[in-house]
Amino acid sequence: MSKTDDEAPQVKIRMRGGNVHYGDNHALIDVDADIHAHRVTALMGPSGCGKSTFLNSLNRMIEVIPQARFTGTLEMDGRDILDGDLDVVDIRRRFGVVAQKPNPFPVSIWDNLAYAPRIHGLVHNRRHESDIVESSLRRAGLWDEVKDRLREDAFGLSGGQQQRLCIARAIATDPDVVLMDEPCSAIDPIATQHVEDLIAELRHDFTVIIITHNLTQAHRIADHTAFFHLGRLVEFAATQEIFDNPRDDLTRDFVAGMYG
Template identity: 60%
Template sequence: MYDTPNSTEASVSQTHIKIAARGVQVHYGEKHALKDVDVDILDKTVTAFIGPSGCGKSTFLRCLNRMNDTVSVARVSGEILLDGEDIYDKRVDPVQLRAKVGMVFQKPNPFPKSIYDNVAYGPRIHGLTKSKAELDEIVETSLKKAALWNEVKDRLQETGTGLSGGQQQRLCIARAVATAPEVLLMDEPCSALDPIATAQVEELIDELRSTFSVVIVTHSMQQAARVSQKTAFFHLGNLVEYDATQTIFTNPKDPRTESYITGRIG
């Protein structure tokens, strides 16, 4: 229904490279926040970014949909290809890019609107629907995907800020899903949630993998181990190691990775 042109191509191969980053550097004013990062993010895969605070993992995530553009002192160099197209090319409109690469933030940030309008926000601004019935359907499927439908189906017109923290975060995920992105970026989506809500969101991430490529930044190594197939370890602005999650957690090649996952640094 709201399939994007790339999804047919993507379904051909499960290991198709969705995003390819080469030599990415980020400066925040004087600070060199990210040094020479090369990563290939696969389609229909959950990729986890782990590392101690200030290691550059969130910075790199925000490069992937050019959210760093809104920070005036940030300067990004290097090359990031989404389906082979440079997203930092002058011809690329960051607004269109962000419609394809959605984002869920650390703190739930529902708009001060009704639950329905929160989810319908993306489809409306991108003109994804022709009729009210179609929009209703998108709202319903998105809320179902975010495992929130049963809790809110009778109060869609109530304000989204009145939900509990975990419900708010799932609403934000539903909101991102409704825009039909190809990649979903999640910046510590569970840090403000209790264990039950965390479990629900993690389950959700696993389901979303069938449709999108998901990139998640997390402070919890258990969470990375539970939800991801690929893991990248960042340390002091460097990408130290990037491999299958299993390998990173059982057989890390770099001593820094080993120290971090065994709890000796970070």
């Protein structure tokens, strides 16, 4: 059991009255959500229900989409992160993002990991850069597989290794929260198993939020599960509750897909 397991859960991110409009399309409707620190939270729901919209609202990436507008309140560690006086780059740096398809940069494994820390001014010297590269690869469970080929092109890795490299890259800047939008949908079952094991480890150091279409995956890896439908957060509870004892009929019908 990790140190964090026996402590009372802390709220890492709190959204109240979260709404997103893309022009006239009201894609996220009155969402209240508390994301607990050092837990894995899964987001589920049918295509188009607002999962990615919710995820992209958390690190304020929604703001870069023309026509998109977020209203509501958003706090991290009890502090308003929509505050206009804050530097949005600093806020975004507290989130590591892993995309659906492995998307390494077309450079070496080393440079994939060192790039963001360098541009954020987090690298003190050469030795420190080497430490960042090694520790992020170790935390992503990839070090032993790549330690002898750090200067080689990242595209030489298998798809599953590339996805773990992308996870290593997401944590290289030492964020608080790791956001993953269907990180296993483009990799094979064995690579998926590796990534799931890794997520279980990541929760010790980070707060993890993962979108998945795979109900059994949510069941296996998530402490909490949120079910979205047509832009609303229908139900958000301990994963076991969502699967064994859902309160809402929509949730019940959706999770029935796992057994049916």
